[in-house]
Amino acid sequence: xxxxxxxxxxxxxxxxxxxxxxxxxxxxxxxxxxxxxxxxxxxxxxxxxxxxxxxxxxxxxxxxxxxxxxxxxxxxxxxxxxxxxxxxxxxxxxxxxxxxxxxxxxxxxxxxxxxxxxxxxxxxxxxxxxxxxxxxxxxxxxxxxxxxxxxxxxxxxxxxxxxxxxxxxxxxxxxxxxxxxxxxxxxxxxxxxxxxxxxxxxxxxxxxxxxxxxxxxxxxxxxxxxxxxxxxxxxxxxxxxxxxxxxxxxxxxxxxxxxxxxxxxxxxxxxxxxxxxxxxxxxxxxxxxxxxxxxxxxxxxxxxxxxxxxxxxxxxxxxxxxxxxxxxxxxxxxxxxxxxxxxxxxxxxxxxxxxxxxxxxxxxxxxxxxxx
Amino acid sequence: xxxxxxxxxxxxxxxxxxxxxxxxxxxxxxxxxxxxxxxxxxxxxxxxxxxxxxxxxxxxxxxxxxxxxxxxxxxxxxxxxxxxxxxxxxxxxxxxxxxxxxxxxxxxxxxxxxxxxxxxxxxxxxxxxxxxxxxxxxxxxxxxxxxxxxxxxxxxxxxxxxxxxxxxxxxxxxxxxxxxxxxxxxxxxxxxxxxxxxxxxxxxxxxxxxxxxxxxxxxxxxxxxxxxxxxxxxxxxxxxxxxxxxxxxxxxxxxxxxxxxxxxxxxxxxxxxxxxxxxxxxxxxxxxxxxxxxxxxxxxxxxxxxxxxxxxxxxxxxxxxxxxxxxxxxxxxxxxxxxxxxxxxxxxxxxxxxxxxxxxxxxxxxxxxxxx
Numbered sequence: 001x002x003x004x005x006x007x008x009x010x011x012x013x014x015x016x017x018x019x020x021x022x023x024x025x026x027x028x029x030x031x032x033x034x035x036x037x038x039x040x041x042x043x044x045x046x047x048x049x050x051x052x053x054x055x056x057x058x059x060x061x062x063x064x065x066x067x068x069x070x071x072x073x074x075x076x077x078x079x080x081x082x083x084x085x086x087x088x089x090x091x092x093x094x095x096x097x098x099x100x101x102x103x104x105x106x107x108x109x110x111x112x113x114x115x116x117x118x119x120x121x122x123x124x125x126x127x128x129x130x131x132x133x134x135x136x137x138x139x140x141x142x143x144x145x146x147x148x149x150x151x152x153x154x155x156x157x158x159x160x161x162x163x164x165x166x167x168x169x170x171x172x173x174x175x176x177x178x179x180x181x182x183x184x185x186x187x188x189x190x191x192x193x194x195x196x197x198x199x200x201x202x203x204x205x206x207x208x209x210x211x212x213x214x215x216x217x218x219x220x221x222x223x224x225x226x227x228x229x230x231x232x233x234x235x236x237x238x239x240x241x242x243x244x245x246x247x248x249x250x251x252x253x254x255x256x257x258x259x260x261x262x263x264x265x266x267x268x269x270x271x272x273x274x275x276x277x278x279x280x281x282x283x284x285x286x287x288x289x290x291x292x293x294x295x296x297x298x299x300x301x302x303x304x305x306x307x308x309x310x311x312x313x314x315x316x317x318x319x320x321x322x323x324x325x326x327x328x329x330x331x332x333x334x335x336x337x338x339x340x341x342x343x344x345x346x347x348x349x350x351x352x353x354x355x356x357x358x359x360x361x362x363x364x365x366x367x368x369x370x371x372x
Numbered sequence: 373x374x375x376x377x378x379x380x381x382x383x384x385x386x387x388x389x390x391x392x393x394x395x396x397x398x399x400x401x402x403x404x405x406x407x408x409x410x411x412x413x414x415x416x417x418x419x420x421x422x423x424x425x426x427x428x429x430x431x432x433x434x435x436x437x438x439x440x441x442x443x444x445x446x447x448x449x450x451x452x453x454x455x456x457x458x459x460x461x462x463x464x465x466x467x468x469x470x471x472x473x474x475x476x477x478x479x480x481x482x483x484x485x486x487x488x489x490x491x492x493x494x495x496x497x498x499x500x501x502x503x504x505x506x507x508x509x510x511x512x513x514x515x516x517x518x519x520x521x522x523x524x525x526x527x528x529x530x531x532x533x534x535x536x537x538x539x540x541x542x543x544x545x546x547x548x549x550x551x552x553x554x555x556x557x558x559x560x561x562x563x564x565x566x567x568x569x570x571x572x573x574x575x576x577x578x579x580x581x582x583x584x585x586x587x588x589x590x591x592x593x594x595x596x597x598x599x600x601x602x603x604x605x606x607x608x609x610x611x612x613x614x615x616x617x618x619x620x621x622x623x624x625x626x627x628x629x630x631x632x633x634x635x636x637x638x639x640x641x642x643x644x645x646x647x648x649x650x651x652x653x654x655x656x657x658x659x660x661x662x663x664x665x666x667x668x669x670x671x672x673x674x675x676x677x678x679x680x681x682x683x684x685x686x687x688x689x690x691x692x693x694x695x696x697x698x699x700x701x702x703x704x705x706x707x708x709x710x711x712x713x714x715x716x717x718x719x720x721x722x723x724x725x726x727x728x729x730x731x732x733x734x735x736x737x738x739x740x741x742x743x744x
Contacts, residue, residue: 001721002373003741017744071687094647148648275466276520290718314714315443342686346662349373369375371662372389
């Protein structure tokens with residue numbers, strides 16, 4: 001059921017079949033380099049939930065990343081089989097079958113996983129022991145997202161102690177990701193949220209170390225807040241994902257000093273074709289909800305096209321055209337900036353990587369659909 | 373990049389890896405049979421944009437459907453190669469490469485397509501002529517959705533005349549689908565919308581026939597309104613898709629006579645595992661936005677579980693547990709009813725088809741990701 005690639009290297013962008021997922025390589029590479037250049041005081045462990053692609057992960061590691069993060073065992077499989085040597089599943093893995101798969105991966109790569117439950121920790125340890133491997137173990141603490149994770153108090157200490165007692169586990173530290181902080185719009189809101197997360201993380205780390213257990217790593221952070229965690233003095237590893245692509249929703253964050261949040265450039269686009277011009281001020285594209293995720297808002301138009309993407313149905317995207325865009329014709333191709341890059345990437349099998357107007361490469365999104 | 377099947381026939385539901393897309397075969401078959409039994413006065417051409425699966429399409433045709441609809445050439449390819457002998461692309465197909473693919477399919481099956489533009493009609497005719505095939509041609513009219521389609525007046529007549537003049541095309545009639553009417557909540561609203569659509573369709577058909585061109589088919593309708601089109605005296609073909617599965621959003625429609633809209637049963641579920649019980653009233657499942665589409669609302673809980681799915685992140689679904697659900701444990705499996713079935717199906721490679729508690733079959737979703 002893998003779809004055929006919509007392009008091949010050497011084609012011009014106009015020849016690419018649509019809808020297609022484009023990566024502007026110049027912008028993409030600039031984003032990778034900027035993160036690597038600026039974040040020198042902390043370990044970078046980029047999140048592969050964004051790109052689901054070992055080809056990209058290896059480029060991040062070549063620029064100094066210590067490994068990858070991902071959310072699912074099936075993502076870890078795609079990364080390891082694609083050559084990534086160090087993967088942390090920043091999530092709980094529940095169930096014997098999944099834990100056996102995870103432990104098996106540890107024969108081929110350095111693997112870590114998170115827990116927030118004593119019974120699950122026993123299961124992780126048993127799977128590792130049965131497989132004859134050691135897994136890195138992180139205790140997830142709830143630093144504000146009210147999702148997974150234990151409270152940053154004796155509950156965390158208890159899990160750390162339990163982990164330290166297991167020969168098949170190596171207790172590494174704390175997973176302390178504040179997801180909902182990433183898209184708080186103002187720098188002040190994000191700063192307050194990450195101050196709270198840092199305080200909680202510092203407290204849990206201190207309690208664990210007071211109990212005599214080394215807690216070397218505090219890991220977390222995303223594209224919206226990575227500078228804050230890096231400067232916190234508590235976090236020593238960051239997990240940014242979306243920075244490689246940027247999306248329309250991250251572009252709505254405000255940056256420091258009344259500037260836009262422009263640390264990174266948009267490098268991910270959905271190429272769409274105009275398939276109906278049924279009214280003078282309306283164009284309908286072939287890219288709807290099955291071509292881009294609208295959970296964080298509708299896409300915006302790239303390239304200064306004066307048009308608004310006003311509604312998405314399953315296979316159609318309706319544009320309201322401004323005066324300067326009324327000349328758009330049937331068959332014209334437009335670049336859309338997805339509202340949310342991660343679930344949009346998950347809809348595609350291939351990145352069509354372009355340099356200028358030329359397709360340079362087509363990369364497989366090997367973990368597309370990898371949700372188990 | 374096709375994911376491995378999460379189950380095999382003979383397993384119990386509890387052994388299925390998660391997240392997985394379940395089809396309750398008893399409910400699914402009842403839905404297929406009900407539509408076939410009740411809609412005897414019109415042709416049924418079910419929409420495969422919902423299921424993207426020839427295995428299902430062939431079952432619908434065995435119950436009397438005249439063929440399938442779909443929205444994309446790549447979907448038509450998956451259907452035809454899976455054995456479906458008659459496919460109407462209820463959409464405009466723009467661009468020479470796509471039109472060549474469509475025309476090639478007409479060597480293996482009966483193929484139709486829609487137009488709303490004179491230049492595009494010329495391109496369709498040319499592709500068919502070059503391939504040496506005949507394509508059925510439908511003029512799409514705008515009956516209220518303000519999306520694709522020409523106005524139901526001389527614009528439609530002009531395209532019908534143009535189509536009738538092309539030896540490689542067979543003008544069949546009107547595509548007259550009112551998408552936005554499907555989810556109007558009250559029967560009165562839906563009735564008013566489809567009365568309007570029927571009036572417009574009747575007008576266009578009369579004008580075309582007055583110009584001396586037979587217009588045998590008026591096709592449209594969906595799961596929310598199919599009885600109305602069928603009773604209109606104008607439509608003689610209906611295109612329901614979601615009726616086979618039902619989703620949480622369709623369940624919010626009101627039926628006739630102050631009853632719920634209960635023509636069909638929920639047969640599609642996302643099976644999810646509880647992966648965190650980090651608070652007494654909270655459970656986190658492994659099914660988030662990459663496992664179900666939230667464009668039409670969050671999923672609901674099946675099986676009477678007293679819990680609310682309150683937020684979806686990419687890989688997590690957070691549940692707020694009512695008193696009777698506080699006993700839910702880590703590792704428990706729950707069935708979720710997706711908010712919107714079509715884009716949810718598009719996230720999966722496999723249907724896990726269950727009868728009672730037993731997996732009976734695993735069907736490939738061959739057109740998953742088929743958006744070109």
